[in-house]
Amino acid sequence: MPPQNDYFFSRPMDMGLVTDHALQRALWERVFSKSYLNVDFKDSALLLTEAPQTPRSVTEKTVEVLFEEYGFSRVCLWPAAALVPHYYRKKRGIGGENPCSLVVDCGASSCLAVPVFENEMVPLATRRLDVGGDLLTTHLTNVLMNTQKEKEKQNWLRDKFLISEHVKQSCCFVAEDFVGTMDLAKRELDDARPSISAAGALIHASRTRRFATHLFCEYVLPNAEAGREGYAYIPGRNRQGIPPPPGGPLQPFPPTFSPPSVDSSDRKRKRNKRGPVRRSARERRRRHDDDEEDYDPDEDGDQEEGCGADDMGEESPAAAAAKWCERWPPPDDDETHVLRLNNERILIPEILFRPSDMCLSDKDLKEYKIGPHVQHQWGLPETIQRAIYASPPELQPHLPACILLAGGTTKLPHFKQRLMRDLRPMLPQEWLIEMHHCSEPELCAWRGGSVFATSGDFYPNSMSRREYFEGVEEAKRAAAGARGRGRG
Numbered sequence: 159m160p161p162q163n164d165y166f167f168s169r170p171m172d173m174g175l176v177t178d179h180a181l182q183r184a185l186w187e188r189v190f191s192k193s194y195l196n197v198d199f200k201d202s203a204l205l206l207t208e209a210p211q212t213p214r215s216v217t218e219k220t221v222e223v224l225f226e227e228y229g230f231s232r233v234c235l236w237p238a239a240a241l242v243p244h245y246y247r248k249k250r251g252i253g254g255e256n257p258c259s260l261v262v263d264c265g266a267s268s269c270l271a272v273p274v275f276e277n278e279m280v281p282l283a284t285r286r287l288d289v290g291g292d293l294l295t296t297h298l299t300n301v302l303m304n305t306q307k308e309k310e311k312q313n314w315l316r317d318k319f320l321i322s323e324h325v326k327q328s329c330c331f332v333a334e335d336f337v338g339t340m341d342l343a344k345r346e347l348d349d350a351r352p353s354i355s356a357a358g359a360l361i362h363a364s365r366t367r368r369f370a371t372h373l374f375c376e377y378v379l380p381n382a383e384a385g386r387e388g389y390a391y392i393p394g395r396n397r398q399g400i401p402p403p404p405g406g407p408l409q410p411f412p413p414t415f416s417p418p419s420v421d422s423s424d425r426k427r428k429r430n431k432r433g434p435v436r437r438s439a440r441e442r443r444r445r446h447d448d449d450e451e452d453y454d455p456d457e458d459g460d461q462e463e464g465c466g467a468d469d470m471g472e473e474s475p476a477a478a479a480a481k482w483c484e485r486w487p488p489p490d491d492d493e494t495h496v497l498r499l500n501n502e503r504i505l506i507p508e509i510l511f512r513p514s515d516m517c518l519s520d521k522d523l524k525e526y527k528i529g530p531h532v533q534h535q536w537g538l539p540e541t542i543q544r545a546i547y548a549s550p551p552e553l554q555p556h557l558p559a560c561i562l563l564a565g566g567t568t569k570l571p572h573f574k575q576r577l578m579r580d581l582r583p584m585l586p587q588e589w590l591i592e593m594h595h596c597s598e599p600e601l602c603a604w605r606g607g608s609v610f611a612t613s614g615d616f617y618p619n620s621m622s623r624r625e626y627f628e629g630v631e632e633a634k635r636a637a638a639g640a641r642g643r644g645r646g
């Protein structure tokens with residue numbers, strides 16, 4: 159869905175718990191309806207995910223609605239994180255003989271570190287960081303509202319969560335070395351200073367400086383009249399007539415991205431060197447079938463192939479470049495339609511690693527709908543470390559050997575590398591750390607669920623309609639007996 163300015167959305171859940179029952183019910187009605195899944199409730203079993211340590215009363219209420227209002231024949235409520243190993247282990251053959259895995263699920267509302275032993279969560283060892291993709295997006299919106307001085311741009315961003323989501327997904331990335339990257343950006347700015355004073359004019363100076371850092375990028379806001387989506391744009395390259403990164407502006411791109419060569423002979427030479435079997439980054443993303451190799455979002459920067467003839471048929475690179483430029487033209491001089499980002503690109507994802515760096519006022523906390531504790535939490539690497547040390551000692555060394563990443567927020571480029579870099583010194587040197595990622599981490603739990611639902615484990619862990627109603631009758635009889643005894 160293009161992030162046009164009139165769309166809005168809301169979620170029925172927060173932190174994995176249903177907060178808007180009416181909306182949740184409306185969603186179920188639609189999904190189960192004839193026009194979607196056309197569910198025959200009497201003959202259907204349902205696997206529904208829930209957050210770890212969901213209060214019992216919430217689970218019971220959900221089961222009641224599913225049996226009494228919809229009439230499913232069988233229902234199983236299972237934590238989403240416990241489904242992730244089913245996908246990685248059974249479909250991807252990851253983990254080998256090691257019965258332990260540590261699922262790191264970074265979604266919209268939070269990040270969870272969940273130790274799993276033989277496909278079951280280790281009780282009481284789950285740790286949660288109350289920072290998720292939604293908080294990053296809200297914070298990005300706020301930061302941009304402050305950095306983009308023009309009133310018109312601020313109006314654009316206000317209440318347009320989807321646009322900020324898109325800005326985050328197309329421009330932000332995790333810095334592998336945060337301090338080093340910030341230092342470099344500062345040095346680049348300092349180096350640009352002499353040319354600024356030479357240029358004289360203030361406006362020219364500020365522009366020159368903006369382009370000076372390798373972090374600088376522009377986001378062209380969507381244009382409903384022209385029917386154009388918003389897109390990220392790296393100036394300098396595009397101003398030389400070089401098109402945006404492969405896969406279009408929807409793909410995040412790291413700053414190491416290098417422009418494609420327009421010399422076709424050079425391109426052919428490079429392609430031959432790499433060999434014909436290597437697939438393009440775009441094609442790899444499209445292929446999310448079972449034998450898919452470990453996905454690394456940083457490969458999105460594989461400019462040479464992604465923008466090459468693989469994607470463009472037999473077109474010449476120059477023609478392909480022209481096509482890209484036509485679809486995602488360089489921003490014109492109309493500054494009101496361009497957001498300018500600099501170190502925000504790394505500052506926002508950095509919150510996952512150092513929530514305490516986010517300086518929020520009481521007003522911000524209210525607006526973000528979060529408590530003050532969020533700023534005083536440990537970062538994601540410490541959250542993982544604490545989950546490991548909260549597990550039984552005999553499992554601890556085996557958990558980091560199979561860390562499984564899930565959830566859309568892990569798609570931020572360089573996420574895996576940074577997590578690895580931070581986690582390594584926190585655990586004993588002799589412990590092996592292996593992290594696995596896939597191309598669509600937001601679908602891991604769903605895919606694991608499809609494996610689980612068709613396995614022999616599903617039936618023993620689910621409840622049938624008959625069992626439910628027998629339980630209800632028994633509870634009623636027990637309650638009536640207790641009342642009778644009370645009167646007697």
Ligand SMILES: Nc1ncnc2c1ncn2[C@@H]1O[C@H](COP(=O)(O)OP(=O)(O)OP(=O)(O)O)[C@@H](O)[C@H]1O
Pocket residue numbers: 171173174264265266267268290291292295323326327410564565566567568569570571599600
């Ligand atoms: N390419 C991307 N780069 C950065 N963030 C992304 C990307 N794609 C998706 N996200 C973020 O991932 C989040 C959604 O992930 P996911 O679908 O796993 O969450 P969820 O399961 O709905 O949430 P929760 O786990 O809190 O219930 C959103 O915040 C979204 O902005």
